[in-house]
Amino acid sequence: RTLEALSCEDSFIPVYASASNKIYPFQIAAADFALRSPYQKGVVLCDEAGLGKSHEAMLVITQKWLEGRRRILLAVPNAGLLCQWTAMMEELYSTPYIVLSTHTQWDALATEDEPNPFLRDAVVITTYEFAAANENEAGAVPWDLAVFEEANALSTVYQEGNQQAKALKRVAGGAFKLLLTGTPIEKNIMDLYGLIWFIDETVLPDDREFLARYLRRPERYPELSELVRPYCFRTLRIQAADYAKVPRRVLLTYEYAPSPQEQMLYDLLYAYVNQPVKLAFPEMDPYDLALRLLGLQGSSTAAILQTIRGVIRRLEQIPNAAGEVAQWREMERAALEVKREAKATELLYALKLGFAAMKKRGEARKAVIFTESVETQNMLLPLLEGAYRTALYRGGTDYSAIQTFKGGGEVLLTTDNGARGFNLEEAAFVIHYDLPYNTLKLEQRIDRCHRLGQENDVLSLAFINRDNLSDVRKLELASKRTLVSGGVFGLTDSVLGGFTNDLNAGFRDAESRLRPRAQVEADYQETLIRNEEENRRAVSAAEDVLFTTFSRELAQRVNLSPQYISHKAEELNEALWQLVKTFFLRYNETNTDCVFVIDEEAKTVTATEYETLPVLFYYWTGSRNRPYRSQKRYGMGGGFKPRAGQITFSSIIGQGVLHEIECANAGTLTVEGTIEPCRIGLYTVTLTGGSARREIPVLRGVTDSVRALSEDECRAVLALPVLDCAEDGSRSPHWLKGRSAPHELDKLVPVGALLEQEAEKLSPAQAEEMERMKLRCNGHKAALARKLDGLEVQVRALEAERESVTGDRLKRLSLEKEATRLRRELMKGRESQFFDAMRLDVELEEQIQKFAEQEKLTAKVIREFMIAVTGGN
Structure with missing residues (x-):
């Protein structure tokens, strides 16, 4: 049984080095999805944030490593996430890795024997910036697997501007690309287009056609969902809640009132935005300018004051701008009159109420505060430091603020740089001091704390000024963008809710919905009992994948929650x-x-x-x-x-x-009990077909009375207590064994059934690959048609222009000549299109036929050993 488990090389072996780490069925399903086809070029794992995409990626990384595919690149967007990944791998995994993100590390790893540090016998963990900056060396490695964390940063790769994303796509080359992101649609539907284009630019129509068909077309989201299904795997928290501990999310949105001094500054800014002549912003749309200026003031007076002073300096360089300078000087004086901002005062009171409630529930006093502006951070920091142990994070390579907060800190004050990828489950209180325009940023913020590993219900508090045009617009966008993401992928939780203009009443209501930590655990256990039968089916399905589809090889302390196996x-x-x-x-x-x-x-x-x-x-x-x-x-x-x-x-x-490890080719075994003497052989059947290769261990036996023994019967015999054993013949490891002299037992190996089973498993993946071939062919045909459609549009435009010309015969003649030329080109193109389409169809048929021939499975059978078994007392 052990030999059977350990001989399958093409197997899925999740390896954990910590008893506290768990595998959940949806994580196994995600890894299964990523590895289901040997033909696909990559996938996007886009679970809702906090559900363990990094562990799903490690399942895939480990599988590739165990298959001997050791060229593995793991790229993250910043040094903070690099530290988080290395800490996780150091604590939980034993797959070798190196970190290569600085020139100091480069110099330490480069040797005369191997001057390229990217060529190492380990998973290479680097940053986007470093890999792109060293594209020649990174791209020289024939990567087997390239994993990209927070891959939404790559979504504009198809556009001209994102040179870093283009460099990373070239670095990844022909590797299987695993993209991790909780926000596959961050701004609009084209983000999703870019992610799939990064994997394989041939599977979707061109960006203009995709944009026209799906942007702001919710009625076509089901069609789009079906189109991207082969490339995207997403689990929602609500889907995991029956067998994983997913605490509640309680939302509170406080509609605060600005002070009279703040309102006066707002009125001055609003009046300026609406005046017809603005020398400081002559080209800017008034609505956009309002959102910009009023948004800054909504963040803090400190944020808008910096902009006011910058505008004054710029106006002083413009002739005849004295009147407008005076306006901005008045705004500057109004800003300086704001001594203590109403929102800052309410923040301190909210922290007091929140921490008091957390103390009652037995939670640690920890809160994460998100701001849009660094100037707002600078204003809040001294206020917070006077009352709480406060850590400040603004991004960059210094990860110490996050570590300080996770340790003994009480408040983490951060921009949205802290909303990407970090695990902050130590805190259960998230505060949006400023609202972002991007709804998914709100989701990312909350998900830093509302994630697997969180032991408490999470309170999310947002501040909003309903009299501020910018805040109102942000609420509108929150509703619209939630519709887009929900239509394609689905959403579990809201990001804004619980509106109130009474902070005390709002906290009383929120506190009534937040459970004590012990109650969270008790409710989770009750959920497991209530859903036990359904969970058993889910775990059974996951078990089939974990122990059968991929392998039975597991490593240190693997737990599948619920812990049935x-x-x-x-x-x-x-x-x-x-x-x-x-x-x-x-x-x-x-x-x-x-x-x-x-x-x-x-x-x-x-x-x-x-x-x-x-x-x-x-x-x-x-x-x-x-x-x-x-x-x-x-x-x-x-x-x-x-x-x-x-x-x-x-x-x-x-x-x-x-x-x-070596074993002899033959031997004898005496087991406890009365059994009919028999011979049992262990075989390895290697199935190969094109891109697919799998080794399957098979036990077969026969008794002295020539009764065949099934796999299960062989296992049962070998599981009996051993009284004595002896080897016969030389020892050799599995990889050195060749074909032995034929034996009657060899005929019992079910080669045909194994080929049939493997072909059945590969059939969906092969059908999917053939469908991709057809899509590419149809894409080429569509490109031919679009070119001709463009010519037809030009002909119609010339004809319309010719008809509009009445007195200029020469111009009419010129237009007619050009239209005639284009008509001829169009007719020739139509004729050519017919034959080109036929050629493409023939090429497609030949490609599919060649693919089918290449992928035809063959089997090679190696006998590992033959053992004679007798019973004894």
């Missing part, structure tokens, strides 16, 4: 430990340069009595074999240090043991 992880870890012991005991038997001491209780292996640590084996790096030198100490525990010595299925030592 965690015992299988323990069973497989124990099997791995037995193989590790066997490997090192055999090393001690055959070598004298080192003695490995095995501690069964602690599950550690320690090197002793050596001058130099020995080379244990050679391993494949993706481009060559490299010697692996032993560590001083190895261990099975999730918290074992150093991390490089941790034994898991994905670590180099674990992979090496599985690769090098």
Whole structure:
């Protein structure tokens, strides 16, 4: 059974090194979706934020690593997220990685033997900026997998301007591209277009046609959803709530009143916006100018004051602008009259109310405050620091503010740079001091705290001034953009609600809906019991994927929540430990340069009595074999240090043991109990077809009375307690075994059934690939038609222009000649279009036929061993 589990190379093996980490069915489904087809060029994993896309990506990364596809690039948009990823990998995973994001790291990793640091025997974690800046070196690596965190930053790759995104697409090259984003539609529907274009520019119509068909066309969102379905996988919180702890989100929107001094400044700004002549903004649309200026004032007086002073300096350089300078000087004086802003005062009171309520519920006093403006941050910081342990984050490479807040901090004051990717589940109080125009930014802000791992219900408080034109417009956009995202992907939660102009009453209502932490847990357990049967079906489906579709190989402490199958992880870890012991005991038997001491209780292996640590084996790096030198100490525990010595299925030592472990070609086995003597063989059936390759272990047996034994019967015999065993013949690892002399038992291997089953699994992926071929062909045809349609439009325009000319015969003649020329070109094009379309159809048919021939499955059968089994007492 253990050998069956560990011999399947083409398997999906999620590897966790911490008992606290859990795999959820929807995360398995996401990884299954990403790896379902050997033909697709990539996918977008776009779960609602907080549902663990990084862990889904690690399932895919681990799978590729275990398949021997070791050229893996992981790119993140900033250094803060880089730190978060490395912390997660260091704590929870044993897949080797390096960080390459600075020239200092470059110099440390570059060697004479390999001057390109991107070519390493590890997952290469870098930033967008560094990978794009070093495109030649990064692009020289034939990546197997390229993962892009917060991939919404790549959505304008199809446009002329985003040179960084274009460079990253070139760097990824032919790799499978895994894009992670909780906001696949951030501004409009073209964001989604760009993400799929980044993966494969051939599968969608051109951007103009896509824009015309889907932008602001909600009636076509179901059609669009079907179109992008093969490329996008999204789980909503509501879908996960029956088996994962997803706390409530309670919304409170406070309509505050500005002070008289703030209202006076607003009135001056509003009057300026509406005056007919504005020397400071001569070209700007009044509505856009209103949103800009009134939005800044809505953020803070400090934010608008900086703009006022900048305008004054600019006007002083313009002749005859003294009158307008005087207007802006009046605004400056009005701004200086604002000594304490009403919203800032209400913020301090809201924190007092919120922290008092959190104390009652047994929560940590922690709040995250988002602002739009750095100047607003500068104004708030001294007010907050006087009352709370406050950390300030503005983005950039300094991650210490986030770490300080996650530790002993009480308030994190941040711009929207803190809303992307960070895990802030330590806090359950989110405050939108300013509203952004982009609704999905609100969602991203809340999702920093409202995510898996959050133990408390989350309170989201937004401030709004209903008398400010900018704030009113933001409310309108919130409704419209929610409609777009919901129409294509679906949304679980609102981002604004609970409107009130009485902060005390608003908090009383919110507090009545926020549960104590113990109640959150109790309700979750009740939900598990209530949905137990449905959960069992969901987990069973996930189990089928986890243990059958991909493999039964699991590593350290894998838990599927609800934890119905965690015992299988323990069973497989124990099997791995037995193989590790066997490997090192055999090393001690055959070598004298080192003695490995095995501690069964602690599950550690320690090197002793050596001058130099020995080379244990050679391993494949993706481009060559490299010697692996032993560590001083190895261990099975999730918290074992150093991390490089941790034994898991994905670590180099674990992979090496599985690769090098040897068994004899034949042997005898005496088991406890009365059984009919039999022979049992373990076979590896390698199925290959074009891009697909899979190894399937098969057990088959036959009794002395010539009764065939099924897979399950063979397992049952091998599971009996062993009384005695002996090997016969030379030992060799799986990868060195060749074809043995034929045996009657070989005929029982169900090669035909396995080929049929594998073909059935591949059929949907192959059909999908053929459909992509057809779409590309139709796209070429559509491009031919669009070109001719353009000529026809030109002919009609010339004819209309000719008819409008009455007195100029020469001009009419010239227009007629040009129209005649274009008509001839159009007729020739129509004739050519017919034959070009036929040619494209023939080429498509040949392409599909060639694809079908290439993908035809073949089978190769290798007998690993044959064992004679008898019963005894």
